Amino acid sequence: MPRLNPLAPPYSPEAAAALARMPADIALFRTVAHNPRVLTRWKEGGLLDRGSVTLRQRELVILRTTALLKAEYEWGVHVAFFAAKAGFTPAEIAATVHGQASNWQAEEAILIRLVGALVHNASIDDVLWREASAYFDAAQMVEIISLVGFYHMVSFMVNATSVAREPGTPAFPTRDEAAAAQ
Incomplete structure (x- = not known):
């Protein structure tokens, strides 16, 4: 049961304007629209455009981040909207949740x-940084770290407000389902 019900029409003018700028009509955006200023900032700070990392890399970062933070809502939205395109x-989708090889x-x-x-550590040690730098340049490292941070915030929002899963979006696979997918 949601702790904050997503807004429903009629929206305030501020909420309507903020929602009109969002890429989809989903419960998360209608929940954050309780504060249209924050929703507008989310849109302005969003990282779903063509960035310095590939679509597949971006979505892998988002799926793993939201899975580790138990944000099933956001994980399911990204699987539904982007996993096939990526x-x-x-x-691989199951591995983002259960971490199987x-x-x-x-x-x-x-x-x-x-x-x-x-x-887990809010940082990257020197060894991992050097290893990552062999694959990713400075701009990409900044984007990767920002993606993890942004989707950490999104995970807080969906978990704390108990946003209900969107119709047709998947739930986290069980370990048995993940093993069967291998």
Whole structure:
């Protein structure tokens, strides 16, 4: 049960304007629209445009971050909207949740490790930084760290407000489902 119900029409003029700028009509955005200024800042600070990392790399960072933070709502939205475009297999999608070994490319394995370090330690040690720097330049490292930070915030929002999953979005796979996908 949501702790904050997503706004429903009729919206205030401020909320309507903020929601009109969002890329989709989803419960998360209607929940954050309780504070239209914050929703506008989310849009202005969003990282879903073409950045310095590939779509697949971006989505891997987002999926792993939201999975580690148990933000099933946001993980499911990104699986539903972006996983196919990013070329993820069912086994890779499941691995973002359960961390089972997968056939990740070398730079993808580094991304998984970077996300884990940032989520668990709020930092990246020197060894991992050097390893990551072999694959990612300074602009990409800034974007990766920012993605983890932004989706950490989004995870806080969906978890704290108990946003209900969007219709048609997947739940986290169970360990048995993940094993079957391998």
